[in-house]
Structures are given as C-alpha cells and as structure tokens.
C-alpha cells in the first residue's frame with residue numbers, strides 16, 4: 032500500500048515537469064510552423080510528411096532511439112553529479128573501436144563470451160577516456176567542458192587513424208573507409224523485420240531503470256546529488272567530491288562506450304569511419320529535455336529518434352527537404368537550452384567553480400592526512 | 406495622514422502554507438519601522454510582495470498614496486522601493502562599482518561609463534558615510550562591507566523606501582552601530598526604512614514603531630517608546646519568553662577535546678590561529694567570545710577537519726585527530742553547527758529530508774550497504790522535523806522553501822538529533838526568533854547536563870555569558886582571556902575582545 036502510494040506520489044510529482052517539457056516542445060513546434068510559413072513552405076505538408084515518415088517505419092525510430100537514449104543517459108548521469116560530460120562522442124568512438132578490435136582479433140571466442148568481451152572492452156575504453164578528463168579536473172582543476180571537447184578530437188582522429196591504417200578493411204576507399212565485417216557471433220540480434228532496431232534498445236531501457244535505481248535509491252545517487260548541487264555542503268558532511276567526480280565520469284564514460292559498442296554490434300556490424308552523426312551532442316539535448324531523469328531520457332530519446340528517423344524517411348517519400356525537420360529540431364534544442372540557461376541563472380553560484388575549489392582543498396587535506404599517518 | 410507605503414489586506418499563500426493572511430502594514434516617510442515575528446511568520450514574504458518578487462493573492466498596495474500593482478523588482482525600483490535581502494544578492498566576481506550599477510548602467514558608446522559610475526557612487530557613499538572602495542571585487546569584502554554595497558545599490562537606484570531583511574544578523578556590534586548611524590541619516594531625509602530583525606534590543610534602539618507578525622497575521626502595532634522586550638516577545642510568540650537561561654551546576658567530567666599549540670592560515674594564507682591551546686570537558690560548555698574575524702571561523706574549521714592545521718594538535722578522547730577526515734570525526738561523535746548556514750549548513754537545492762540525513766544516510770537502518778531504505782529515511786527525518794519543530798508542510802520540499810530561522814532549526818536537528826558527544830556550535834542562534842533561541846539554548850544546556858561537551862562560538866555576548874561554564878576570548882588568532890563563567894562582566898569581556906586587555910599566557914589555564 033505504502034509502496035503504491037510512493038509510486039503514485041512520484042508520478043504526480045513528475046507531472047508538472049512532464050507537462051512543462053511537453054509544452055516546451057509544442058511551443059517550439061509553433062515557432063517552427065511560423066518559420067515554415069514565412070519561408071513559403073506548406074507547414075501542414077511538412078508535418079504530414081513527418082508523420083508518415085514516423086508511422087511507416089517504427090523500426091527506424093527504435094533504431095535511432097537506442098543510441099540517443101544511451102548517449103542521453105551518459106550525459107545525465109554525469110550531470111546529476113554536477114559534471115559536464117561533453118565528451119560522449121569521443122568516448123563512444125573509442126568504445127566502438129575497442130569492441131571492433133576485439134571482434135576482429137579474438138575471433139575464436141565462443142558465442143556469449145565473444146559478445147560480453149566486446150561489450151566490456153568498449154565500456155572500459157569509454158570509461159578510461161572519460162576518467163582522463165575527470166582526473167585532470169580533480170588533480171589540477173581543469174574544466175571538464177574544455178578537456179572533454181579536446182579529448183573528443185583526439186579520440187575521433189585516433190579511430191580515423193586505426194580505420195585508415197592498421198584496422199583498414201578490404202575494399203575501403205578514401206571517403207568511405209571502414210573495417211571488415213565482424214563475424215556473426217559478435218552481432219547483437221535485431222528485434223524487428225526490415226529494420227536495424229536491435230537488442231540494444233532493451234539494454235538501453237534496462238540501463239535507464241538500473242540508473243534510476245542507482246540515482247534515487249542508493250547512497251551513491253545521494254552523494255551524486257549532494258556533491259552535484261553544493262560541493263561545500265558535501266565536504267562538510269564527509270562526502271568526497273573527488274570520488275563523486277571520478278565515479279560519475281567513469282559511469283558516464285562506460286555508458287558512452289556502450290553506446291558506440293551497440294552501434295557497431297547492433298547496427299553496422301563493422302566500424303565505418305566517422306559513423307556517429309552527432310550522437311554525443313544529441314545526447315546532451317536528450318538529457319536536458321529529460322531534466323536528467325533516466326526514465327525521462329527514454330521518453331526524450333524515443334521522441335528524438337522518431338524525429339530524426341521521420342525526417343530521413345520524409346525526404347524519401349515526399350518532396351519536403353529534411354532540413355525543414357532540422358529546423359524544428361534546432362528550435363527545440365534552442366528552447367531546451369534557453370530553459371536550462373534560465374535555471375542556471377537562477378542559481379546563485381556556479382557549483383562548478385565551487386567544486387574545483389573544494390577539490391583543491393580536499394587534495395591538500397588528503398596530503399596532510401597521509402603525512403599524518405606516516 | 407499619508408503613508409509612504411500602505412499595504413492593505415495582503416494575502417499570499419504557498420502550497421500548504423498561508424504565509425500572509427490578510428496583512429495590513431503601513432509605514433510613514435521618515436520613520437524607521439521594525440517588522441518582527443517568529444521564524445516563518447511571513448515577514449520576508451510580505452517584503453517580497455512589496456518588492457515585486459511575489460504577487461499577492463489578494464490585497465492592495467499604495468506607494469505615496471498611489472494605488473499600484475508591482476509586477477517585478479524593476480517596477481518596485483522605479484517606485485523608489487529598494488531591498489537588501491536576508492541573503493545577499495551580489496555577484497562575487499564583479500567589482501563593487503559593477504555590482505552597484507548592474508541593471509542601471511550609465512553607458513557611453515555602449516560601454517560602461519566607469520568614470521560617471523564611480524563619481525555617482527562616491528557621491529552617495531560620501532553623503533551617507535558608506536565607506537566602500539568601488540574598485541574592490543565583492544568576494545574580497547567582509548559581510549559588513551557587502552551590506553554597505555547592497556544599501557549603496559538601493560540608494561543608487563533612487564530608493565526612498567528601503568527594506569532591510571535581517572541586516573544585522575551577520576554584523577559585528579561595531580558594524581551594527583555603524584549601520585544604525587547610516588539608517589538614522591536616511592530617515593532624517595524623510596526616507597522610509599523597514600527593518601526586519603530578531604534582536605529585540607535593536608528594535609528598541611533604532612525603530613520608531615514596530616509591527617509584530619505571527620503565523621502570517623499581524624498581531625500588534627506599537628510605538629517603540631511605549632513597549633519593552635517582554636511585551637514584544639509576548640506578541641511574537643504568544644506566551645511569555647524566559648530571557649534568563651536556567652542552568653544548574655554540573656560536575657565536570659573527563660577531558661573530551663584538547664587543543665594544543667594550534668596554528669593555521671586563512672584563505673589568503675595569512676596566519677589565522679597562533680598557538681591556540683585549550684580543552685573542553687564532559688559536562689562543560691566552553692564559550693569562545695570575540696569580534697568576528699579573529700580566528701574563530703578557522704578554529705571551528707580546523708576542529709572539524711575542513712581546514713588543515715599548519716602546526717599543533719587536536720586530541721579527542723585521548724586520540725590524535727589532527728589529520729582525521731570530516732567523516733571520521735563525525736563518526737567519533739563530534740558534531741558541527743556551521744556559521745555559514747547557506748553554504749555549509751543546508752543544501753538549498755536538496756529536499757529537507759535529504760538535508761536531514763547528511764550524517765546518517767549511509768548507516769543502518771537508513772541504508773544497508775549502498776541501498777537506501779527510503780521508508781526509514783522518511784520516518785527518521787519526519788521525527789526530526791517534529792522534534793525540532795521545523796515548520797513545513799512536508800519534508801519533501803526543497804530546503805530553500807524554509808524561512809531563514811527554520812533552516813537553522815534544520816541544521817540543529819541534524820547536528821543534535823544524533824546526541825553527539827561533543828557539539829561544536831558556531832553562531833547557533835543567528836537569525837532565529839526569541840522563542841527558538843530559548844529552545845536552542847535549552848537544547849545546548851540539556852546536552853551538557855547529560856554529560857556531553859560543548860564548544861560554543863558566538864558573536865553574541867549575551868549568549869556566551871549566559872550559557873558558558875568557561876569563557877575564552879579570541880583576539881587576532883590568539884586566546885587572550887580565560888574566565889570561569891559568571892565571574893566576569895560584559896564590559897570586562899569587551900575590553901579583551903577589542904584587544905585593550907590581555908592575560909599573560911601563564912594566567913590562561915584553559916583546562
């Protein structure tokens with residue numbers, strides 16, 4: 032009874048937020064409509080085309096929703112702890128290339144072990160790349176927004192090098208370079224006919240539920256929230272802010288790596304160079320729209336998946352250019368970021384600056400403690 | 406008779422609370438009008454309505470006889486209403502000048518006209534002797550200076566109705582005297598001053614009239630010269646308040662905290678503690694008196710593991726804890742009520758519940774390994790809310806929805822709820838109403854009566870005098886006086902606090 036009431040309360044509690052986000056999208060669409068009309072397009076035709084694009088191809092929606100949900104979860108988890116992971120793209124590429132490398136070299140592994148090894152390798156690669164940024168932050172206070180962006184370039188160029196060099200497949204050309212196909216026992220199963228939607232979707236949804244549990248029902252989630260909102264308060268209460276930064280980035284990077292792995296094993300089944308079309312960036316938007324709630328990320332991921340896939344199909348089945356949907360998308364992104372910027376402005380101080388300072392002091396205290404133990 | 410401000414039948418409801426219930430409030434030009442009342446009585450809310458931050462559900466507002474609807478602070482400012490908030494609203498990384506002109510910037514070719522801005526600021530600051538350096542960055546300022554910047558900002562924007570929400574809560578006695586001088590000057594110019602405070606002595610010292618609120622309603626409007634502390638307290642709390650603390654002698658037990666030759670530096674790297682030594686025993690309240698900024702903050706931080714000692718040692722129950730982490734100290738039974746309530750004491754973005762379990766969330770029965778037991782957490786925090794009388798409709802609300810005094814009760818509940826062996830309390834009654842002060846004092850004394858140790862750091866001499874079994878005086882990072890409670894007068898302590906008198910190290914037994 033009590034549990035039921037608890038769930039009821041949670042749903043009711045989330046309603047205003049949900050309503051607000053839906054309103055935000057409706058508003059963005061209205062603005063987009065006005066722009067379409069002004070630019071001389073028949074707005075209704077665009078929406079009709081989009082609707083057809085979506086309804087005729089549910090599988091495509093799910094195919095795209097999967098990486099969007101995963102990337103969104105990666106961003107959201109770090110965000111909850113007050114850390115900005117803008118490096119999902121880089122971590123995703125490294126995860127993908129690590130899984131591919133396993134698939135190409137450890138071909139002798141039997142079926143479930145093969146998949147598991149590839150997945151773990153990819154997650155580890157993503158996590159390590161993210162931890163590098165986290166380490167720079169806790170050790171020298173380097174802003175992770177900057178470092179993760181820079182590390183993106185490094186990671187992506189590195190995969191370019193691998194795919195053009197040592198891992199280059201037969202028949203690859205300069206523009207469409209790729210590795211060889213992976214063996215079948217490294218593939219993730221497809222879940223719908225004539226679509227690239229794959230088991231990754233279940234993994235993404237399962238992960239969202241798991242993360243909700245982690246964030247709202249464990250001491251780790253509590254520490255993330257406390258340190259993410261007020262690092263001074265966290266330190267005062269004996270919570271190590273550095274631990275929170277490292278752990279949240281590690282988890283975030285592992286999920287980003289998994290995103291890449293699932294794109295490879297579930298969709299491409301080889302590593303096509305530069306396969307990710309802005310998944311990391313879209314992940315940020317998904318997380319913002321979902322206000323960093325894992326379950327919200329699933330909903331927002333499905334929404335953006337539908338939009339992205341619908342736009343691609345629309346171009347095929349009607350004569351409305353895809354750019355029109357991109358405008359709608361861009362306006363939603365703007366609206367979401369505006370709302371976010373507004374929230375940030377209301378906060379009195381940047382928790383980030385504080386966290387850096389706290390990390391510094393903590394560092395000093397730790398050295399002191401070590402000296403004391405000697 | 407026309408009023409500068411006339412608020413009639415104002416009602417403002419928040420989900421679950423009626424913060425203002427049919428409130429009528431009038432202020433004359435040229436008067437200093439005190440607004441007092443219990444924590445959560447609705448004072449800040451009423452002023453936020455006047456300043457356009459909240460829209461009242463019903464009621465009307467007249468400014469200088471004109472009926473107005475105030476939609477936002479911009480409009481309030483245009484009407485000449487200025488507000489200095491309970492919690493300062495300055496941008497720390499900007500200079501004083503930039504903060505003051507923010508929102509009303511003199512520009513020249515789209516750039517800030519720094520010269521003109523500076524001149525305007527200097528003019529106002531000279532006129533009212535509000536000494537500030539316009540070029541200083543706000544984060545470098547003391548609280549007293551920040552407050553002067555807030556007042557300056559309001560005056561720069563042309564405020565002739567000035568609201569000050571608990572301006573003296575964070576000031577030293579000297580700064581308070583200075584503030585009062587400024588306020589009198591402003592009142593002489595026919596400006597209306599609304600002054601919120603919990604310190605009844607200040608009400609009697611500075612105001613012309615007093616409006617008392619309780620539970621969202623006005624319970625009294627009196628001329629200051631016709632009233633006294635007792636009557637005001639009764640109007641506020643609805644019963645008689647005992648100002649004298651009842652304290653029976655207790656046999657002191659063994660030593661629980663020993664500080665020896667402690668040294669540390671402040672945030673700027675300057676020495677803040679110089680060879681501080683003392684001890685606290687079980688069943689004893691040791692009070693640390695001193696003008697704020699003489700090392701008390703740093704002392705408390707070192708004792709709680711939040712600042713590194715550069716030399717010396719801290720022993721707790723005989724074990725060396727000089728290098729112990731904050732969590733380790735808490736687990737040993739040391740509890741800490743911090744003076745910086747908004748940064749350390751509460752996390753405004755978290756719920757009341759989340760704030761209350763900060764020290765216990767990871768221990769059974771609230772958690773088993775990493776898994777939280779949300780039911781137990783709710784039970785535990787609800788019991789604290791009830792025991793410490795934190796006024797809120799539910800503990801699931803963010804801590805930012807609490808009134809200032811109720812935030813302090815939250816801190817108290819968290820830190821005293823676990824029955825600590827040693828309580829380190831810094832400014833525990835800052836910003837709380839007379840009824841709550843009485844309650845907090847009782848709690849501290851009960852803790853001592855049960856045989857626990859208390860280190861009390863306070864800028865309120867009254868508090869130190871009435872609670873402490875032993876009084877230490879800090880001046881410039883050193884302990885310059887050591888007295889048995891009750892054996893020294895307030896005047897005498899004052900001399901030590903100002904550094905005029907000091908004891909020889911040999912006289913400071915501190916044990």
Ligand SMILES: Nc1ncnc2c1ncn2[C@@H]1O[C@H](COP(=O)(O)OP(=O)(O)OP(=O)(O)O)[C@@H](O)[C@H]1O
Pocket residue numbers: 419420422423424442443444445446447448449450451491796797805806807808809810811836
């Ligand atoms: N934004 C808000 N949301 C919900 N409740 C609120 C909000 N602001 C204030 N309240 C509630 O309204 C009541 C009045 O609060 P207010 O801050 O006006 O009290 P106050 O008289 O200023 O008290 P204090 O002396 O402690 O500062 C309190 O019960 C408080 O919890």
Ligand SMILES: [Mg+2]
Pocket residue numbers: 448449450491570808809
């Ligand atoms: Mg208030």
